[in-house]
Amino acid sequence: MFDDLADLYQQLILDHNKRPRNFRVLPDANCTAQGANPICGDNYTIYAKMDGDVVKEISFQGSGCAISKASASILTESLKGKTRAEVKNLFDKVHAMVTTGNLDGDVGKLAALAGVHKFPVRMKCAILPWNAAMAALDGKGETVSTETEKE
Amino acid sequence: MQTTKTVDWKTLRADFPILDQKVHGQPLLYLDNAATSQKPRAVIDALSRYYERDNANVHRGIHELSNRATAAFEAARVRAAKFLNARSADEIIFTRGTTEGINLVAAAWGTKFIKRGDKILLTEMEHHSNIVPWQLLAERTGAQLAFLPIDGDRGLLDPGRLDEFLTSDVKVLAMTHISNSLGTINPIAEYCERARRRGIVTLIDAAQSAGHRPIDVQQIGCDFLALSAHKMCGPTGFGVLYGRGERLEETPPYQGGGDMILTVDFHQSTWKHAPHRFEAGTPDISGAIALHAAMDYLDRIGRDRIAQHDLELGAYAFEKLAALQRIRLFGPTVGRAGLVSFLLDGVHAHDVVTVADQRGVALRGGHHCNQPLMKKLGVESTARASFYFYNTTEEIDRFVEVVREIQKFFDK
Numbered sequence A: 001m002f003d004d005l006a007d008l009y010q011q012l013i014l015d016h017n018k019r020p021r022n023f024r025v026l027p028d029a030n031c032t033a034q035g036a037n038p039i040c041g042d043n044y045t046i047y048a049k050m051d052g053d054v055v056k057e058i059s060f061q062g063s064g065c066a067i068s069k070a071s072a073s074i075l076t077e078s079l080k081g082k083t084r085a086e087v088k089n090l091f092d093k094v095h096a097m098v099t100t101g102n103l104d105g106d107v108g109k110l111a112a113l114a115g116v117h118k119f120p121v122r123m124k125c126a127i128l129p130w131n132a133a134m135a136a137l138d139g140k141g142e143t144v145s146t147e148t149e150k151e
Numbered sequence B: 001m002q003t004t005k006t007v008d009w010k011t012l013r014a015d016f017p018i019l020d021q022k023v024h025g026q027p028l029l030y031l032d033n034a035a036t037s038q039k040p041r042a043v044i045d046a047l048s049r050y051y052e053r054d055n056a057n058v059h060r061g062i063h064e065l066s067n068r069a070t071a072a073f074e075a076a077r078v079r080a081a082k083f084l085n086a087r088s089a090d091e092i093i094f095t096r097g098t099t100e101g102i103n104l105v106a107a108a109w110g111t112k113f114i115k116r117g118d119k120i121l122l123t124e125m126e127h128h129s130n131i132v133p134w135q136l137l138a139e140r141t142g143a144q145l146a147f148l149p150i151d152g153d154r155g156l157l158d159p160g161r162l163d164e165f166l167t168s169d170v171k172v173l174a175m176t177h178i179s180n181s182l183g184t185i186n187p188i189a190e191y192c193e194r195a196r197r198r199g200i201v202t203l204i205d206a207a208q209s210a211g212h213r214p215i216d217v218q219q220i221g222c223d224f225l226a227l228s229a230h231k232m233c234g235p236t237g238f239g240v241l242y243g244r245g246e247r248l249e250e251t252p253p254y255q256g257g258g259d260m261i262l263t264v265d266f267h268q269s270t271w272k273h274a275p276h277r278f279e280a281g282t283p284d285i286s287g288a289i290a291l292h293a294a295m296d297y298l299d300r301i302g303r304d305r306i307a308q309h310d311l312e313l314g315a316y317a318f319e320k321l322a323a324l325q326r327i328r329l330f331g332p333t334v335g336r337a338g339l340v341s342f343l344l345d346g347v348h349a350h351d352v353v354t355v356a357d358q359r360g361v362a363l364r365g366g367h368h369c370n371q372p373l374m375k376k377l378g379v380e381s382t383a384r385a386s387f388y389f390y391n392t393t394e395e396i397d398r399f400v401e402v403v404r405e406i407q408k409f410f411d412k
């Protein structure tokens, strides 16, 4: 009966929520962007240090629910060393997985977010840090809001 | 029921068809009554009876159905006047709810009487619907907003400091009776009396109180009072704005259209007296009829008894939650309304609500349309359990057990 809940809050999610990785400011970041959900108050900043086209370092700061925080934490672990094109490719897979539950290929630890698709109101939580990361890498340096994004 | 001393709250549950269902395989435990209450059979029946037998437009036809619809619509106005102890049914304006009631006052009365340099006094615990309409008015007129402060997590105003804020530039005091986030019950009669002595016009947001305790606008002494039908067993999108007769007489129309006019020329019109001046267009006739049924229903139980039960549920839930570790509770420790806002250490309110939902428990998590209050409390959101008379202490025990489970779950 509580399988859906166990799917949503997998052990990996609970762990990253309690002990977020790369949870700090990057003083020498050259790409940063903020992601905010004004409805629930979730607010994260993604810091990236790009070496040409490659993510050399990436970290985050901010606060929000377990899903958004764990998503941001796993994201920082997953994007390090990737090119912009690889990040975009991964984002598309994660987005499809979170919204439909279908996983196309290997996304590593990010697969822990697959259970979110059964909770439509929580999809935004999982996607929020990704939108911020994409904005940061695009050099937009702005605040992306869940309420202006078209889903 | 009126003749018996005590009410059997459990048997009243049978009047609410929606409560008898399972959610995610568990019996529904509905604790989101501050957002909207459930509707008893009597209200649902009044709605369908109207559409099955009496539906017609009001104040326009001379045929039988139109007469019936008009009579029922105006009977609801008389009923609402009695429910609030207004002096006359002419003091009752039908609206879409509390939000529209406050907007009407700010836009119509406010635009005429509020000038540059005037002050609009609110409190820090107001719902967005009792802040934003005044911000719009302030922007248009050059008036300023001021806020009566709360004392932190306990969420109490300090009546001792009221005089300090009632300066000669204050023209309006608009405040909530019961806070939807804190459960604070404000001593509104005292506030209105002290404001009125200085010639300050008063508005009370009764969204959270109208279905939970007796409301007597003459005893409160306010100039305006707004409520929403849907939080008191009635339909959504309907409400009442009470306005003191002399205030309504000096207030220009809010919206223009049919039903509010006496004569219309190509270039100018004359309008009806209150309350019809403020009700342009075909109103929500079924809403008025259903609200009438809701008010009858509440008075059959007795609003004083509902208020007593409400206090008991609020106190019981607060006490049970206060016994838990690693929880932060908001609102007064004693004399609170039947709702409790809380935060669990290390667990976001939305995670609390998601897990509770899987256990069949409907809570609310978020800023509750109280963003400035949340900022003052230094939080982004809270989780909230809000009760109505059909809730029981056994249900609160089950809810507290679920909260305990949530704490364990996120401790893994």
Ligand SMILES: Cc1ncc(COP(=O)(O)O)c(C=O)c1O
Pocket (backbone or CB within 6 Å): B034, B035, B096, B097, B098, B099, B100, B127, B129, B130, B176, B178, B179, B180, B205, B207, B208, B228, B369
């Ligand atoms: C204190 C308070 N004021 C105003 C409102 C607004 O009511 P409505 O949305 O029915 O207009 C609410 C309910 O959401 C409330 O709790």
